Amino acid sequence: MQTLIDQIQPLNAQALKSALERQDQLTKPPKSLGKLEALGVRLAGILGTEKPEIQNPVAIVCAGDHGVCEEGVSAFPASVTPLMVLNFLAEGAAVNAIARTVGAKVQVINAGVNADLPDHPALVNTPVRRGTRNLRKESALTREEAEKALLLGAEVATQAIQQGAGILVPGEMGIGNTTPAAAITARMLNLSPDLVTGRGTGISDEGLTHKVQVIKEALNRNQSHAEDPLGVLADLGGLEIAAMTGVMLAGAAHRVPVVIDGFIAGSAALIAAALSPLSRDYFFASHQSVEIGHVKQLSHLGLEPLLNLDMRLGEGTGGVLCVPILQAAASVLKNMATFAEAGIG
Ligand SMILES: O=C(O)c1ccc[n+]([C@@H]2O[C@H](COP(=O)([O-])O)[C@@H](O)[C@H]2O)c1
Ligand SMILES: Cc1cc2nc[nH]c2cc1C
Secondary structure (H helix, E strand, O other): OHHHHHOOOOOOHHHHHHHHHHHOOEOOOOOOOOHHHHHHHHHHHHHOOOOOOOOOEEEEEEEEOOHHHHHOOOOOOOOHHHHHHHHHHOOOOHHHHHHHHHOOEEEEEEEEOOOOOOOOOOEEOOOOOOOOOOOOOOOOOOHHHHHHHHHHHHHHHHHHHHOOOOEEEEEEEOOOOHHHHHHHHHHHHOOOHHHOOOOOOOOOHHHHHHHHHHHHHHHHOOOOOOOOHHHHHHHHOOHHHHHHHHHHHHHHHOOOOEEEOOHHHHHHHHHHHHHOHHHHHHEEEOEOOOOOOHHHHHHHHOOOOOEOOOOOOOOOHHHHHHHHHHHHHHHHHHHOOEHHHHOOO
8 A cells, every 4th residue: 555655746847837827828818717727737737748638537436335334324225235236337327327428437346345246347346345344333444454445446446547547536335335434534634423424315313313423432432543544444444435545546646637526435535635645636526515524525635626516426426527527627728729829919
């Protein structure tokens, strides 16, 4: 893991500078493309050229199950997780439908689903274990398991990049995973669980009170500290959260932009950014999730969401939806004429 972290370098300062200057030479009133301009400049810094281009988007949907489901923290049964993996493979899920509209490929990682899954070309089927332990009672994962899941995500992302992926969207599927995501967020940001715990798939008021209590008890076991992000990941868990963290770090290590989806992806990004503060420069936040803790994650990460469509699905749906916006931001720098070229002014 340390090798991966050490590979992450700052953005290319020269490319940032020339892209910034170029924005004002293009045939438009200065700053008239608003936030697209800063997005383009950052993409230039990531790709190391004032004329960036983004091709071959790939969504990597990481799936895992959660021992804490036995506490009744979700509106849906855990059995939905493997069924949704089959749905991704049959291209019937929301992420598939949205990916189709933007030309993105969807790959799935079984990081730790509690069921046997069939072999499929779009599935990396090497689970670290069959779901996490119940974080209310014990550490969800060992450090070794957390690191293994992280490295699995990193390996799949690295392979996708070697095969030409130009932008990565880590997505997730895991019934119960807003519980570990909220616990991680509370610990990493040192916030009370009631400020970062939401309704996930749609639990009742009573369910929400219970969920906050479960998270409080998990945090009160008091086994991990924000200064030890891998320890937090292991303690509070999520095999798919760990795998997503790996995808994010591998994107940054290979200078590939990474689109951060909703609240669960946000919790993985908190871990990634704590492991490597430089990695944040490679991240773009797609949308503002309805989950209440998401705003807090994004402000901590210094990321502004591109869309606010009241989404709270996960799977990488918001991330995939934002790919064309980022492609457009790059295309402006790459394909627009300058005033000099157009003979204007
Ligand atoms: O991405 C989000 O912001 C988001 C918010 C709420 C729920 N989800 C999805 O719903 C599942 C987790 O919800 P829950 O209630 O089972 O913890 C999981 O499969 C996520 O992909 C995702
Ligand atoms: C059906 C369903 C699809 C999902 N996709 C991501 N989380 C989900 C949760 C449920 C319940």
